[in-house]
Amino acid sequence: MRILGVLDHNTYSCRALEDLANLCANTWADVTLLLLTPGEPNWEKSEDIIISLAKKFVEKTGADQGPYYLPDDINFKLQSDGSKIFVSKGKKGLILRVRTGDYSKEILREAQEIDSDLIVLGCSKGMECEWKGVLGLPKQIARDATCSVLVVKDTTKPNQIISFLDQSNVSQESLELINQMVTIHQAGLKIVGLMGEKGIVEKEDVQRKMLDIISYYNERGLHAWITFIEKSSIEDYVANATHEGMVALWIGKKSFFSRIFSRDLLGKLIEYARSSILILR
Amino acid sequence: MARVLLYLDENLASSIALRYIDYLSTMIQLTPFIIHVVVPDENEQAGTGWVRRTWESGMIESGKATISRLLKTEKVKCAFGGVPKIKVGNKDDEILEELRITSYDFFAEGHLPTSRSQDFHELLDSDLYTKAPCSIMCIKNLSVSKTVGVLLGNGVNPETAVSELNKIWDNSVMDIDLIYYTFNDSDNLEFLERSRASSLLNETEELLKEAGLPCSNVHVITGTPEAAGDFLINYAFIASSFPPRKSLVAEVLACTPNSVFLCRSKKSKK
Numbered sequence: 001m002r003i004l005g006v007l008d009h010n011t012y013s014c015r016a017l018e019d020l021a022n023l024c025a026n027t028w029a030d031v032t033l034l035l036l037t038p039g040e041p042n043w044e045k046s047e048d049i050i051i052s053l054a055k056k057f058v059e060k061t062g063a064d065q066g067p068y069y070l071p072d073d074i075n076f077k078l079q080s081d082g083s084k085i086f087v088s089k090g091k092k093g094l095i096l097r098v099r100t101g102d103y104s105k106e107i108l109r110e111a112q113e114i115d116s117d118l119i120v121l122g123c124s125k126g127m128e129c130e131w132k133g134v135l136g137l138p139k140q141i142a143r144d145a146t147c148s149v150l151v152v153k154d155t156t157k158p159n160q161i162i163s164f165l166d167q168s169n170v171s172q173e174s175l176e177l178i179n180q181m182v183t184i185h186q187a188g189l190k191i192v193g194l195m196g197e198k199g200i201v202e203k204e205d206v207q208r209k210m211l212d213i214i215s216y217y218n219e220r221g222l223h224a225w226i227t228f229i230e231k232s233s234i235e236d237y238v239a240n241a242t243h244e245g246m247v248a249l250w251i252g253k254k255s256f257f258s259r260i261f262s263r264d265l266l267g268k269l270i271e272y273a274r275s276s277i278l279i280l281r
Numbered sequence: 282m283a284r285v286l287l288y289l290d291e292n293l294a295s296s297i298a299l300r301y302i303d304y305l306s307t308m309i310q311l312t313p314f315i316i317h318v319v320v321p322d323e324n325e326q327a328g329t330g331w332v333r334r335t336w337e338s339g340m341i342e343s344g345k346a347t348i349s350r351l352l353k354t355e356k357v358k359c360a361f362g363g364v365p366k367i368k369v370g371n372k373d374d375e376i377l378e379e380l381r382i383t384s385y386d387f388f389a390e391g392h393l394p395t396s397r398s399q400d401f402h403e404l405l406d407s408d409l410y411t412k413a414p415c416s417i418m419c420i421k422n423l424s425v426s427k428t429v430g431v432l433l434g435n436g437v438n439p440e441t442a443v444s445e446l447n448k449i450w451d452n453s454v455m456d457i458d459l460i461y462y463t464f465n466d467s468d469n470l471e472f473l474e475r476s477r478a479s480s481l482l483n484e485t486e487e488l489l490k491e492a493g494l495p496c497s498n499v500h501v502i503t504g505t506p507e508a509a510g511d512f513l514i515n516y517a518f519i520a521s522s523f524p525p526r527k528s529l530v531a532e533v534l535a536c537t538p539n540s541v542f543l544c545r546s547k548k549s550k551k
Contacts, residue, residue, distance in 0.1 A: 188514070190538075195395060207293035215300065218425045225422050225514060225538045226297075229396040237396065243468075244511070 016122030294391030510536030
């Protein structure tokens with residue numbers, strides 16, 4: 001697994017860094033920490049910020065016993081695309097990258113270049129979900145990325161992960177991410193299925209997947225639940241669910257959610273959510 | 282050893298029910314007896330005599346195959362009491378008939394939880410639930426816990442709840458929590474002082490003591506039925522007497538995604 005952590009020096013990024021570190025300590029994923037600077041970059045200051053964040057990251061992932069290593073002497077190399085990079089080789093890869101330019105474009109570009117499975121970024125708490133200096137950045141990334149996105153809200157830790165499922169062909173990586181969220185937060189898992197006008201949708205493969213998932217968690221002593229909601233009330237339900245805990249939405253090609261959650265609606269969901277949101281693709 | 286009549290079909294609700302009974306049998310001594318009802322299409326009803334007997338035999342064979350497939354898929358470990366009983370006809374009528382002619386401690390079936398509490402109320406109003414001569418376990422999820430929650434509130438008969446739990450408790454390793462619920466329109470569930478509960482709480486605690494059943498914790502909660510329902514997910518199942526129609530306790534039981542043990546002793550049967 002390859003994860004892209006998008007950071008800056010604001011408090012919401014500290015919270016995102018914590019979740020990212022917990023996730024990486026468990027998954028031993030290859031990680032790229034990306035710092036973005038507006039306009040003409042102050043390289044020295046930017047390098048100091050990302051090194052400081054990377055040190056915290058390495059410490060939180062177990063320092064010497066963990067999978068990541070950071071030498072004392074860190075020399076960034078200027079790339080042909082104008083970015084700066086430092087590649088550290090521990091048991092797992094850790095790349096520090098500083099990019100300049102349009103934040104949204106640069107994040108999506110980095111995610112594509114490294115073939116990222118997941119982008120992790122923080123945002124302010126409350127109804128804004130903002131990234132300082134860039135209007136609506138978390139919303140844009142959640143909407144436009146082709147990989148999964150975890151938007152970590154600077155708020156209390158969730159005690160429940162509410163996962164919406166309407167397709168059976170969810171990837172093993174997606175399930176692993178849900179598993180990690182449940183483990184990291186020691187949270188319960190609620191799996192929400194959809195029912196039509198005539199009741200519960202008879203999609204045997206989806207139901208089998210639901211059963212497999214709850215059995216998997218229950219065998220490990222974690223609380224996992226299924227519940228079904230009406231398709232017509234999905235938007236309200238998802239919005240309310242963000243009050244209960246972290247919402248995980250599978251927005252796959254065959255997913256009903258990809259049809260109902262238009263790009264704008266997904267943005268609004270991120271904006272209004274009271275807790276972190278995981279968009280799985 | 283509690284005798285359980287377990288209704289199974291080939292669907293998610295039954296898979297959950299089967300796995301849950303298997304799990305529960307590791308903590309409560311249970312002997313599940315499987316029943317399955319093949320419901321024929323209205324157009325499919327055959328005539329009389331050998332034509333009907335041949336048609337019914339075919340339906341029964343099809344029912345046997347359904348249950349056999351389910352058991353093979355789920356691979357549960359608990360020992361069943363005899364071969365599955367396959368009936369043809371109306372589901373509620375056939376189950377009620379079986380409950381009347383054979384003695385069971387409770388009936389169990391899967392029922393998937395939905396956001397429409399009306400679905401659960403309709404279940405409570407069904408022939409099967411209103412006329413069953415014994416308690417019913419409505420299995421909504423695969424709950425893993427060693428504690429049973431007894432839900433108390435207006436309209437709950439504590440004697441029925443305690444006596445029915447006592448029937449199945451033989452050598453059980455489980456604990457019991459008492460949960461006293463009152464309504465409040467706040468979405469945030471509040472935990473109140475014990476003194477805020479009615480005498481029902483003390484009465485139930487005394488009944489548990491007399492029956493030799495454990496009581497680990499007592500919670501007095503107030504909030505919306507939805508908030509209370511969510512709180513109840515931490516238990517193996519929620520026991521309560523059959524609640525009065527459209528009561529607050531019924532609404533909490535409808536809202537919780539956890540399994541519900543609706544207690545009815547033979548003398549309190551409707």
